[in-house]
Amino acid sequence: MTVKYTNDHEWIDTSDAAAATVGITQHAQDALGDVVFVDLPSIGASFKKGEVAGVVESVKAAADIFMPASGEIVAVNEALRADPSLANTDPLSSGWFFKVKLADPAETSELLDQTAYDEFAKNA
Amino acid sequence: MSDPVSPDSPTALLQTPLHDLHLELGAKMVPFAGYAMPVSYRQGILAEHRQCRESAVLFDVSHMGQLRLVGSGAATALESLVPQDIVDLPLGKQRYALFTNDAGGLLDDLMVTRRDDHLFLVVNAACKAADTSRLQARIGSRCGIEPQPGRALLALQGPKAAEVMAGLAPALTRLTFMSGAEAKVAGIACFVTRSGYTGEDGFEISVAAGDAEALARAILAEAEVAPAGLGARDTLRLEAGLCLYGHDIDATTTPAEAALTWAIQKVRRPGGARAGGYPGAATIGRQLAEGAPRKRVGLVGLERTPVREGAPLFDAAGAPIGRVTSGTIGPSVDAAIALAYVDAAHTATGTLVHAEVRGKRQPMRTATLPFAPHHYFRG
Numbered sequence: 378m379t380v381k382y383t384n385d386h387e388w389i390d391t392s393d394a395a396a397a398t399v400g401i402t403q404h405a406q407d408a409l410g411d412v413v414f415v416d417l418p419s420i421g422a423s424f425k426k427g428e429v430a431g432v433v434e435s436v437k438a439a440a441d442i443f444m445p446a447s448g449e450i451v452a453v454n455e456a457l458r459a460d461p462s463l464a465n466t467d468p469l470s471s472g473w474f475f476k477v478k479l480a481d482p483a484e485t486s487e488l489l490d491q492t493a494y495d496e497f498a499k500n501a
Numbered sequence: 502m503s504d505p506v507s508p509d510s511p512t513a514l515l516q517t518p519l520h521d522l523h524l525e526l527g528a529k530m531v532p533f534a535g536y537a538m539p540v541s542y543r544q545g546i547l548a549e550h551r552q553c554r555e556s557a558v559l560f561d562v563s564h565m566g567q568l569r570l571v572g573s574g575a576a577t578a579l580e581s582l583v584p585q586d587i588v589d590l591p592l593g594k595q596r597y598a599l600f601t602n603d604a605g606g607l608l609d610d611l612m613v614t615r616r617d618d619h620l621f622l623v624v625n626a627a628c629k630a631a632d633t634s635r636l637q638a639r640i641g642s643r644c645g646i647e648p649q650p651g652r653a654l655l656a657l658q659g660p661k662a663a664e665v666m667a668g669l670a671p672a673l674t675r676l677t678f679m680s681g682a683e684a685k686v687a688g689i690a691c692f693v694t695r696s697g698y699t700g701e702d703g704f705e706i707s708v709a710a711g712d713a714e715a716l717a718r719a720i721l722a723e724a725e726v727a728p729a730g731l732g733a734r735d736t737l738r739l740e741a742g743l744c745l746y747g748h749d750i751d752a753t754t755t756p757a758e759a760a761l762t763w764a765i766q767k768v769r770r771p772g773g774a775r776a777g778g779y780p781g782a783a784t785i786g787r788q789l790a791e792g793a794p795r796k797r798v799g800l801v802g803l804e805r806t807p808v809r810e811g812a813p814l815f816d817a818a819g820a821p822i823g824r825v826t827s828g829t830i831g832p833s834v835d836a837a838i839a840l841a842y843v844d845a846a847h848t849a850t851g852t853l854v855h856a857e858v859r860g861k862r863q864p865m866r867t868a869t870l871p872f873a874p875h876h877y878f879r880g
Contacts, residue, residue, distance in 0.1 A: 410541060413829075441503040
């Protein structure tokens with residue numbers, strides 16, 4: 378498993394470049410509090426790195442989900458749509474948001490590795 | 502993910518007397534009206550909300566302003582600033598009141614309780630400095646204006662609040678909604694009203710700051726009670742259809758627009774024995790008879806998308822008709838709910854409106870308030 382992180386507190390698992398998985402981090406779910414709604418992108422939609430691809434909302438606030446890398450949406454997590462609390466209880470696994478067919482896998486090399494992200498999140 | 506917490510200036514925040522207890526209980530602290538306040542504890546907002554609907558919670562609301570108006574002229578003097586009947590408020594009774602401006606807008610909403618030798622006021626934290634200055638300037642020559650910065654305020658709310666209070670202050674179980682009494686709670690001298698802002702039965706407890714932590718610990722020691730923060734307080738009051746000052750009501754909204762005319766007693770209305778005589782009486786009196794061009798309504802989403810403060814509203818034809826002032830997913834009603842101002846033509850219950858959220862139109866229907874039924878103890 379090859380997981381990278383953004384400084385927007387998202388993770389992307391690039392083990393499969395044809396379907397890289399994106400979600401939010403433990404730090405993100407903790408900052409948000411109880412997630413009650415997710416707005417997921419349409420399958421087939423393409424976004425550039427940094428574009429807003431979705432929204433996650435807690436009782437108190439809404440936050441954008443940014444594309445960690447450019448690509449086309451090939452799957453979205455319907456289980457998360459049905460039970461948004463998965464983003465709180467299991468953000469790194471069953472609480473994933475969507476899968477992306479990466480346009481340029483090299484883009485993800487700029488993202489943070491686990492050590493760098495842990496350091497970043499500690500100071501966030 | 503974008504930062505869900507809006508950046509606040511790091512200027513020194515005030516602390517309530519329960520600050521250390523909040524930290525000990527694992528509270529997530531946020532700036533609110535100049536204070537560091539708990540937005541939630543370890544359980545989180547949803548669990549705290551449910552705890553209040555099903556059992557009981559304790560809120561620290563010590564940031565709110567407590568004042569005494571002292572002297573025989575206090576009630577008459579206060580009536581020159583609010584459209585409520587204060588003169589005839591019986592001893593031990595509490596009333597919801599509104600500070601109005603010359604245009605009929607709302608400067609604050611407050612609670613007034615008549616006590617033996619004074620009127621006891623609770624005002625909003627963000628308004629307390631302005632309220633106090635204005636009281637001094639407008640009626641300071643007619644009665645004593647005594648802010649109570651040495652008092653804390655706790656709110657015990659929920660269907661089991663009465664059972665909890667029965668163990669700590671047996672005399673208070675007979676207290677009915679919107680009444681107050683002095684009592685020892687867990688052996689500590691307090692002034693308690695049967696009131697709150699969650700829609701549930703409960704008590705607000707004014708206590709000397711130095712006794713606040715001991716009192717809070719005694720209440721939290723009861724198995725039925727858990728601490729709850731401002732996050733749950735907001736979802737609870739929204740489900741109860743209650744206004745949050747600075748959001749659902751402000752200096753630009755009149756009582757008729759805010760659907761608060763129920764709070765204006767007959768004696769202060771046109772034709773009443775003490776009609777008018779408060780700021781904005783002409784506008785407020787006229788709107789009592791004629792209605793207002795726009796009105797606060799409740800909205801329930803037909804879809805689950807939360808519709809938040811600021812969302813513009815449109816009618817079926819796409820014409821702008823108003824704006825949302827508070828909104829969330831109501832944890833107990835399990836739907837997107839909002840308070841909004843809409844043009845008078847669209848206020849009938851069941852009217853279909855469309856809220857714009859991130860460029861998309863979300864269908865909602867106007868609904869009767871409250872969204873969640875009130876459970877007040879009226880004896």
